[in-house]
Amino acid sequence: MAEPPHEHPASDTPGPTPTPGPAARPLNFIEQIIEQDIAHARWGLTGTTGLGTPRGVHTRFPPEPNGYLHIGHAKSICLNYSLAKKYHGRFNLRFDDTNPSKEEQRYVDGIKADVSWLTEPLGGGFAHGPHAGGLFLASSYFEQMEEFAKELIKKGKAYACQLTADEVAARRGTPAVPATSPYRDRPPEESMRLFREMKAGKHPDGSLTLRARIDLASPNFNLRDPVMYRVLHAHHHSTADKWCIYPMYDWAHGIEDSLEQITHSICTLEFENHRPLYDWFIDAINEGRTPDGSGPWGTTIWHSRQVEFAKLQLTYTVLSKRNLLKMVQTGAVAGWDDPRMPTLCGIRRRGVPPEAIHLLCEDVGVTKFDSVIDIARFENATRTVLNKSAPRAMCVLDPLRVVIDNWPAGRVEDVEFVINPEDPSSGKRTLPFTGELFIEREDFMPEPSKGFHRLAPGAQVRLRWAYFITCTGFETGPDGKVNLVRCTYDPATRGGNAPPGADALTNKKVKGTLHWISAHHTITGHVRLFDRLFNAEAPGERTGNWADDLTPDSIKVCTGCKLDPILADAPVGQAFQFERLGYFTIDPDSRPGALLLNRTITLKESTPEKPKAAVRTYTPAEAAHELKIKQDKLPALIDAAGPAGFAERNPHHLTLDEVRALRQWLKANPPAKG
RNA sequence: AGGGGUAUAGUGUAACGGUAGCACAACUGACUCUGACUCAGUUAGUCUAGGUUCAAAUCCUAGUACCCCUGCCA
Structure with a gap:
């Protein structure tokens, strides 16, 4: 070599x-x-x-x-x-x-x-x-490591040290004061004898270590004669009880x-x-x-x-094995593979394809700068991959019955359905259409609000791939809830295609397109919807305990969902896009007759009404960080620079514009030196 | 305090002495049989202060802020 x-x-x-x-x-x-x-x-x-x-x-x-x-x-x-x-x-x-x-x-x-x-x-x-x-x-290298350790002992570069862990800590020193060990000048022969005894099991846990003889005064504490081996009588998952000394990371790696x-x-x-x-x-x-x-x-x-x-960090996420383990142990989640967990097994169960993780990694790059990635980038990467790959399905999570009064009794018609418009090779399949359907409850409003262009009395919408329907009325149950919507369909719109308009040149437009499923050709199942596990950007930052930032109901189970029959034969882990609802996958706990699906992620949604401008705000700590000043100097700065209306506001979060104004002010009025 | 690192639009990243660019987000608009996708456009940046140079994000000096290190964890 x-x-x-x-x-x-x-x-x-x-x-x-x-x-x-x-x-x-x-x-x-x-x-x-x-x-x-x-x-x-x-x-x-x-x-x-x-x-x-x-x-x-x-x-x-x-x-x-x-x-x-x-x-x-x-x-x-x-x-x-x-x-x-x-x-x-x-x-x-x-x-x-x-x-x-x-x-x-x-x-x-x-x-x-x-x-x-x-x-x-x-x-x-x-x-x-x-x-x-x-x-x-690493455990298969233990013999070789032992040989190397003996070599360092013979070279006078390692020694057996009888200090306890507490004594070592007490003698660690400070940047200005060197560490000490009374054993570092022990003759190599004696260290060798003790090391052999360590290995032979003649010393109890914690009584003896082998240490590298480097530099007790180094400002880098890792070099202050680090421990190479400790005595540890523990059963190893691979080497069983063969060893009672184990190498430390620094020595072994x-x-x-x-x-x-x-x-x-x-x-x-x-x-x-x-x-x-x-x-x-x-x-x-x-x-x-x-x-x-x-x-x-x-x-x-x-x-x-x-x-x-720099390692990957994500907003709204806890990423340390210690805390993840605690989340499992305290029951904050159902297990390591809970679909809300950032573990790879959890992410996989959630339905995220590995390609989405590759895309994210390409997106964030590799640097030495500590940065925190917005979880939305991961969500977007997931959407991007799934949009290209996931076959479409027609499913209704919260069903509302629709009856088409002018549909011939008992008639079943197959409509053509493009399996994935983003992937021409996926082809088409058919979906049965009848006079009794389910649509999403939230796609109907008895009294539509402004900007709502779905179904409402008198309104016409397209049923995806099928027909235009017009609402002629609705019925409510004893609880006042709408339980039936009456419609008529337009035979000229077969396949969902818009017929020529009145001038025969421009096609007649319809604003809304709804997903649907025939009431007589559907299977029922449960679908789980997830929210972010934590509702704070940096869980635990506020109180020191991430548990305080747990989202109260981060899992919602929809029962009685009316599902596309194609799901009956889908394997565990298969991803689908439910039209207009998001991406879903079959959970491992799903059974024939008791389907269970997880929503991986919603479709990106722009709200019907004018979306409120998402203004970035800064906590005092964030603002101080952004302005590169200590947080305790922030109030004085605000007093001096005086963003309008700030003092009256509560909580005292700063807007992006205010932070910019403060930065400009700082530039014009640099703080006195000293 | 000592040592080791890092600073570029809101976020994430390029530029290796020579026009500060790209992506995401936001905002406008176009398109649309998914309020999705796609497309076009707009807003916005070199931590600070000096210095070297025809020319500095880049080189030099001095500051500032943040991260890591005083386990027989990895």
Whole structure:
């Protein structure tokens, strides 16, 4: 495994960027780094060859199996897989299973399924396809890691430390005061003996660690002699009871990447502070090693390059395994795969196709800047994909009976129905039309409001693909609710086509088009409608507890829905667009005769009345942030700049215009220095 | 406080010393057998202050704001 001399990123000089090919979009910063690496032939990259000759970019997704994956992880998976695909390489799935006290086999299984689901439309995944790198377990490297650890002990670069966790914390020091350990100058032989005893199970949990001997005074606390191994008598989901010492992330992770010869080790921003440590460990192992194996310690090991990017954050969403787990445990949701959850299994059950996640990731890009993505972008990506792919169906969620008085008794007519107007290859099917139908209750108003152009007494509307009907009256039940609408149909409008108007030149127009279903040709079922799980942009920001921002009724079940008969044979997960209602999918709990559907997302809706202008408002905290001042200086600024009417308003949220005015004022009246 | 990062329209991102562009959102309008889709147009931006330069988002200096780091978690 010849590997070129590792160059630290700091030594990089901007090289000529190779022709990027047909660039649909500019390269993101990671692609730029990779193309420079190719230009300099680092890691043996040539960029022009196929797989492994000598090699392309090799990436990996390294989850800890201590929970289910969420949409934040999806960004990392898409990034890693896409880079391997774009640069003729491979993609590994590797479980970073170094802490058995938190990990479970069911999470391993769930994560494998989620990653496969997500990467499948990209042409494969970790297990199959042209870029499959394979499935790996950190725990299968434990023996090798142990050997490396012993090597560092012999080199005087690691030592056994008998400080307890509390003592280590107490001796951690401060930026100005170095940490201390009375054991760091212990002879290597003694450390070796203790390390062997640790492994042999002769020491209780927490009594002993192996620590790297780096720098107790480093301003980077990760370098203050970090723990490499701890004693932990715990059952491991993969290695069972074979080990009672487990490596720490910092020690293990770089070795895992090295053993798999990962070229670019992509991770999130919070690991930036760990990169020097990652590099230190590999360099320490390589001290005394040579590329040809002639050195005293053998052949040099692989040194991957770590690159950090900003993780995905979404408004109205909680994205941390800890909080997600708590939501499940407290019953805030029905489980990890509740369709309201941002987990990949929840999103999948909700009916979102993986392509929507790919589209979102392309949309938001890859940078090092912490940003929060508006959840609406994800919703829009979902609509965009489903609009192109979902067959249409005619379903009525809240049925209202319509009788067509001039329809010949008992007559059934098949009307042609375009399965997906956005996809000509999908073709047509037929739908039975009769004199007794259901329409959506909200599509009829006895006394129509202004701008309502659906059904009302005397009004004419089109029934999609069928006929124009005119309302001649309605009946109400004892409760005063409308329970029947009477209409006549116009035979000249068969197929829903508008007949020539009075002048025989312009077609007669009708404003509204309604969806419908024949009362005698429908199946009933339940449909679940979801609202956002949280009703605050940043759940928990207000009170410190996300539970305070839970939407009270974020799930609504419609019973007795009148569904298109085509749904009877649809498989679980099949997506449909219910005309004018949104996108829906069959839930796994659905049964023949007891259909259950989930609404994935509504259609985009512009309201009939003049939509009220959505004015962006700022909380005091947001305004201060926007103006780059401390929040406590905001009141004084407002007093000084005085946006009209602000003082009378409650709550004291600022409008966009007011924030702009304050910014202008600040520009004209810069704060005094000091 | 020390260290590590990041600042470009409302939001997300390009521009690599040479015309600040794109997408989403918003707003106008057109089209429409889904109040969907599609299409056209409008509004709006380089954190601040100095400096270098014919020319600065970009280079230099000094500030400001935000994120990460003091687990035997990852």
